[in-house]
Amino acid sequence: MTDTIVAQCTPSGTGALALIRLSGSKALFFASKAAKLSSKKMLSDIPTHTINHGWIIDFHNNIIDEVLFFVMHGPKTFTGEDTIEISCHNNPFIIENIINQLITCGARLAQPGEFSRQAVENGKLDILQAEAIKELIHAQSQESLKLSLSQIHGSFSQHIQALEKPMIQAIALCEASFEFLEEEMDFSDQMSEILNSVQNEVARLTILFDQQKQIREGIRIALIGSVNAGKSSLFNALLGKQRAIVTNIAGTTRDVIESSFFQDGFYWTIIDTAGLRQTNDSIEQQGIERSYQEAQTADILLLVLDGSRITTNQEAIIYKDILEKYPQKCLIIQNKSDLKSTIQNNLFTPILSVSAQTGNGISGLKDLIKTKTALLFSDTSSSFLLNKRHFNLLQSFALELKEAQTLIHSSKEYELISLHLQKALSLLSELTGKSISDKAMDAIFRDFCVGK
Ligand SMILES: Nc1nc2c(ncn2[C@@H]2O[C@H](COP(=O)(O)OP(=O)(O)OP(=O)(O)O)[C@@H](O)[C@H]2O)c(=O)[nH]1
Ligand SMILES: [Mg+2]
Incomplete structure (x- = not known):
């Protein structure tokens, strides 16, 4: 059971229409309490992915606004949860009244970025894609718009996942070298070569970060x-x-x-x-x-x-x-x-x-x-945008690889090398959000706007 959250998705200000989003396991139930449809049907009986005309009403049956309800049952929604989007008139008092009515019905006001967080928690997006959505909203140039769009479609995630494979290979070789120590089977050259190519790729990515400043x-x-x-x-x-x-x-x-x-x-x-x-x-x-x-x-x-x-x-x-x-x-x-x-x-x-x-x-x-x-x-030919979080994680990743390489070329303490490689691999998982701590998640979504 997830919390059902509500917020305005469009920016406050003048304009004809605004959009309010309600998302969570009880979205249909709460919205039904505040909705009256011109078809006289109950919102909860409406088929999914339909648009319905009606009104938002208070508990005394007073009309708050004439609206359109976008009914979308999970998991085929942005957040993966049941979602109702309400297209209403763009007046701050109307919006406040609608949101208050939905809160009275049981919903909770969404935190900044909380819809995207629901999407990540439901496996609809990975962290890199969620971050790209933020970049998309704040894009300062056509180029950054293009890159963030491509990132939403997973280009950076694929790139990072492609680095995981050689890392797992290197760990396997390291463990094998340790296992067959007595037989004097040594895979350190192969290991070093694999790590070398990963290091080159990371170096290329970190240079990209600098070059992308203008984008x-x-x-x-x-x-x-x-x-x-x-x-x-x-x-x-x-x-x-x-x-x-x-x-x-x-x-x-x-x-x-x-x-x-x-x-x-x-x-x-x-x-x-x-x-x-x-x-x-x-x-x-x-x-x-x-x-x-x-x-x-x-x-x-x-x-x-x-x-x-x-x-x-x-x-x-x-x-x-x-x-x-x-x-x-x-x-x-x-x-x-x-x-x-x-x-x-x-x-x-x-x-x-x-x-x-x-x-x-x-x-x-x-x-x-x-x-x-x-x-x-x-020089900035790439299909994704790096942010400071990515950059810092890649720096730590590079450091672990460097330590591992030094050990491979000196003491060959395979247990220790393996530890560095495992740490490096977990940093990659943190990049895509596969194994991210709650604290790190909070830090990422804190910068989002409410309603996204
Ligand atoms: N004839 C002519 N005069 C110019 C031109 N551009 C600027 N001026 C004159 O040059 C003087 C200085 O112009 P500013 O734009 O204030 O110069 P600035 O480089 O900003 O000067 P500071 O702020 O003092 O560093 C003014 O009297 C301008 O009218 C130009 O293209 N032709
Ligand atoms: Mg001047």
Whole structure:
């Protein structure tokens, strides 16, 4: 007997309709107490997987709302439990009244992620797939949407399961080596070879985690450069609105400002920063420190040069330093191309000349960012997304394999090697959720939204 839980699945806010889900062994029974159907039938007598018109009523037969009931008997439901979904009008008072009525009938309010947890506990999803649903809801780019969809269909689970087979093989060889110790049969070379290929695969997965940062969180594009170069003007031009303050006073921008939007399926966050220069003003100094921090974390750096004047020696030192530190992600952009006095910047060759003021070259700049983005993504060919939990478990897994390999090549203490391999195997089970502790389950579902 599972608890029967209820929650709104759609986000609160304006819109025509909302969806409330009721799931658990007594879902049909509780919903029947609050439902009146236009067909005059009882909800509990309705065939499964049908949509039925009716009303939600209170105990005095007063109508709370006119609704549609989606009747779905387990186990062919998302949670595996009997499920009633109620499509009602999207008004917070109506939704509250319906949920309260169902609670009065015996249901309990669902915790964040509890529907997905029911699905995992009923074997409808594994943990990796449940996590992918969360990723899907919060997808920040077309790419992450694609990957989370593929993950829901089990691509990552299959990948991890494929690692279990060689691990079991290695454990068998280890046990055999121990068993036939007297006969001097030794399978350590075979074992080491198998573990080696698993280690290579894990190394590939952990690199992937780093590369997928942009897919998960979108792309951060920082504007950096000297004071008055026109960073804030370019920031506004890229956003298409006057978001940052622009003046001819050097040092106008004091703090980091960022703004995000969708562009060609990706989530772009553009970051305006304080101009880099030596200053005694402590507020400006703090701002400049933040500019450097942004330069470090950004995925793409637009180094903005003021095309209307020669680069000073002090600026040249600063730019060189940035270019040396971040050669891969830096793009040199020369601004103020509209000014006749534009001086060829021989020291630093710009890749593009633009004018934030006239808008000339801005679409070219966007194209340039798109090309750079495509390059960032070219290495991330995989059909799944890794999160921090996966990454940490894979790190621990790799550590166990390393210990086992060291022992294979030194003391050959097979009992100890076997222990490391068993531990590694259990870490794989934890990844897919086959043998996950309640505490770890709680931690995973805590980040879900209520209603999922
Ligand atoms: N002619 C011309 N002037 C520009 C252009 N872009 C910016 N400016 C002017 O240059 C000055 C500085 O522009 P900002 O955008 O505030 O420069 P910034 O790099 O953000 O400066 P700080 O915030 O001080 O670091 C302003 O007077 C702008 O109007 C441009 O493309 N052409
Ligand atoms: Mg500025």
